[in-house]
Amino acid sequence: MRRVVSLFLPNWPVERLRRLLGADAPPPDRALVLTGRLGRRRVVTACNSTAAACGARVGMAATQAQALIPDLDVKDADPVGDADALDRLALWAMHRYAPVCQADPPDGLAIDITGAAHLKGGEAALLRDLTARLQRVGVTGRGVVAPTYGAAHAAARFRTEVQIIGDDGVDAALAPLPLEALRLPADLPAGLRRMGFERIGDIAHRPRAPLQLRFGAELGRRLDQAYGRSTEPLIPVEAPETPRVERVFAEPIGAPETIARYAGVLVETLCGLLETRGLGARRLDWLCYRVDNRIEDVRVGLAQPVRDIRRLTRLLTDKIETIEPGFGIERMTLAASAAEPLNWRPGAARLGAKAEPDVSLLVDTLANRIGADRLYRLAPVESDVPERSIRKVAPLAAPTGLAWTPDWPRPARLFRRPEPIETMALLPDNPPTHFTWRGVRRRIRRADGPERIFGEWGRRDAELWAVRDYFQVEDDAGERFWLFRAGDGEDASTGSQAWFIHGRFG
Template structure:
């Protein structure tokens, strides 16, 4: 299922000017407009919030804007510079989010994130990440995702309350939007309004032939693109310095074994290019151009820089099943969108030397199969509170200097959150005689404890008096559990005296 993001930059020219000027930029409360020339007429192309609040609008004549707002800061627009910067922003999105990213002048990007949103934690997290990164850089942005670019483009600009469009929700998302959301020429929109058509739903489900005869093919084409009945191919932006290789086929190919074979040939060629530049690849994009002008894209991530053709070929072969060749693939491109310096180092030469095992190949295989965010290892963090004493780290990250205390053993499995249990115990320092967890009553036959852990008072006031008493208990079947009581059993300020299970041994 295709998923496309429309990234909207409502004030791109002004935001870029302010970033370029830095401390010399005018204060936000000073009305500012950027002026461009259309024929002999000088008009407003962009305005900051202060100017918009005083009635200035893009398209207004420059003289009218100056008469409307005394002291208006008027500057020349840099349309060529804005377009170049938008291309660079598309490259940023390509390297960070997905293999297919296209600028959509004058104020947006189109990013095909099909199969890539999980790398950022899902579609909502991906959109939030895009918006927050740009906001931190001083660029106002909004984004929407949908099964077609036309639908996402319409929603992000005309309906701010609906950012994620399901595959079957295009009509509900855009039906009530004005016709301008279909990216139609202004004269065509004016003609449609004269005929009584104001919303997309007014024309989307009408017989097509009379509409085409009266208004031309543009209306039907934009409707079909928005609803997914007609493809709208995206042309990915390319950085000239990106190492890449490609192959054009005289006859389209589509068999999985054929795709695998040519992927291996391209991997070998790419590694040769990388070797001439002393580079190792960290992220590879495999772009398959179909005969219907659609691009099937696969992104491969690597744990560390490498240029091993056999290993890269195996990773690409694992992803062949994700490709939909359609009626055939006529062009194949393999690009190293992220590469780092990699110099050859000789191996161990002495008989007593033993090379450390290289786990990066296993990490690469697992990461590309199940997702890099699901593969991690746990490292200790200095904290007495158990759930704060561990964090996720990259599988190949350097070992932490911290370590868990050997004085008290910790369970092999720590629950995500402590779960309440019903117990019978003698206060204040005795372990429970039995406990009920998840509907199962267990009798305690052995126990060790308590291990008293105090709250970290420096974090928040509620932990100044907080106490937990942990016990290792064993039931009749030999299973061992890690229980704790919230509170010291005497002072109500230290906790509610409720019991919880926090982990399992073995």
Template structure:
């Protein structure tokens, strides 16, 4: 299932200007206008929302803009610089999101996110991450994902519909959008408007032959691209300095064994280039160019810089099943989109030294199967409150900081938040005799405790008097649980004296 993102940058030239001016930039409520040349005319090329509220629009003559807003101080447009910056932004998106990214001048990016959204926690997380990262550097953006780039482009610019267009929802999402959303030429949009066509639905309902006869093939082509009836290729941007290996075939290939063999050859060529540059790959993008102009993309990553041919080949081989060769693949490219200097790590200095096990290969395999965001190790945090004493860390992070206290054992499974239980216990220090959790009543056979944990009053005033008394208990079936009472059993200020379960041992 194809999933394509349109990253729309409605104020790209203005945002670039504000970033360039820094503290000298006009305030957001001040009208900002960029002026450039169209042959012999000086026209407005871009304006911010404050300028639009005063009636200014792109393509308006500069003299008319001065007449509408006396005292307007326009800035010179830099169209070439905007396009170059958009290409650099596409390279940034290629490194962070997907192996197929391209600039869609003058105001957006096209990103083929097929199979890449899970790396950011799903499609919603992918879109939110794009918008948040750009907002953090002062660039306004709206990201929309759809089965086709034509649909994503139209919804991002001309609709307030949800940012995720599912398969089967293209017609509903595009029906009432204006014809200009199809990326038709302005004179063609005017000609269609004179014939009474106003929305995409008006065109979609018409027989194709009369439309093609009167207006040419462009209308039908754009409709088919938007409705995902034909494929629209995205030519990915590439940086000249990126390490790359390429294979071009005299005859198209498609068998899985053949793909695996040439993947190994590409890895050999790329590793030779990386070795010459003293680099190791952190991310590989494998692009298979099909004869029908489609591109099948595979992205794999590593936790550390790697130049091991066997390991990199294995990572690519695990992804071959995701490649649909169609009528055949005529060209392959393998790029190290992220490459870092390769650290040399000495082995044991003596025969008695024991080398630490290298689990980076296992981490790479698991991360590329389930997503790097889902793979982590648990690191201790300096806190007495159990749910605050753990944090996620990268799987290969070096242990640092405090360690957990060995005085009292902690459960193997600690719940995200304590769950209330019904129980009976003698106050203040006796363990409960039984408890009911999730509808099951359990009789306690053994118990140990209490372990008293005080609230962290430095974090919140509400924890100034807070107390928890923890007990390790075992039921008749031999299962062991971690229960606590909120309060010391005597003073109401320390807690409501209710019981909770916080984890399980084993």
């Protein structure tokens, strides 16, 4: 089933202006309105929350707003600049989240995340990441995921408590919303209210013919789009500098082997274009336009710049099973939405140098199956605290030049958080004689330690006197564990003296 995100930016013109002005922007608590021309009148086109709280509203005469709010900051609106910035934001969202992203002026984006949400940890995680990144740069956004763009658009603007609408939850989500949520012409909701209709649920399941006869076809079209009875295609935003190739078919195609053959043709053409520019692809977006105006998209990421025809074709054809051709595909496009300079030839190596194994194909295959965020290496960090001494890096990232100290071995499996255990030990320096972990009592046969690790006082005051004493222990079954005591065994200010397990060897 299709899954679409509608991102609503309620304060887009004002927040864009504040980012544009930078240090010269007025204080956030000062009332600010943007004004533009409506015929011969000068009206408010946008206002910040302070101005709205003082009574300003969109559509109000600018002179009325100035009379209503003392010391009102009035600036000219720039709808063309707002639209251009929205297109740039759509390009950013396309590069980061999904290949089909459309600007929805004047205050939103539409993103088709069908088959792409798992790469960000699911729909809820994708929404959190999207809104959090915007919030960090001063842009307020609210997103909703739904099976149709009409439903997502309505809920994002009129239901603040809803984030995800299931495939069978469209009717329940739309029924209580006002008629304006259907994106109807301005005069149509007023006409419907004169007939006694207040909410979408009042008209959603009524006979269509009388409504169409009185109000025209637009009402039925918007209802069908919102409920998924008719398609509403999204037109992906395109950057003019992106390497892109296209194939249009005289007759729609649908057989998997035919789709695979033309995927290879597109890859070959795109690689030729990349070669003329000296580039290699880091990400491919393959869009298949169906005859029913729906777009099937495939995104492939690469660990390093590539323009190997066979390799790119294989990565694309591995995902053919995710494409639903429907009644046929009439057009295909393939774009290198991320490309980087490529100044080497595959297989080329310095004379006499030992060839290094190339695992980038394996990395690309796994990353496109399970998600690039789930594939990583662990690199050392300069820290004595075990959980802070590692970090995740890209699979093919360059060496950091750091290494873990060999003085004390570390467990193969370090727990994300230390888990408490019940044990007994002779303080201050003796290892435990036994411990109980997850309901299982284990008798310790051998032990080595303690290894004392001090807190990093530069991070926070609570670690100024903190101490951990670590022991490597082995039980009767031959399993080895990494235990520690919080504190030095004597002074209560160094820790709680409680025992924890932090990892397992082997």
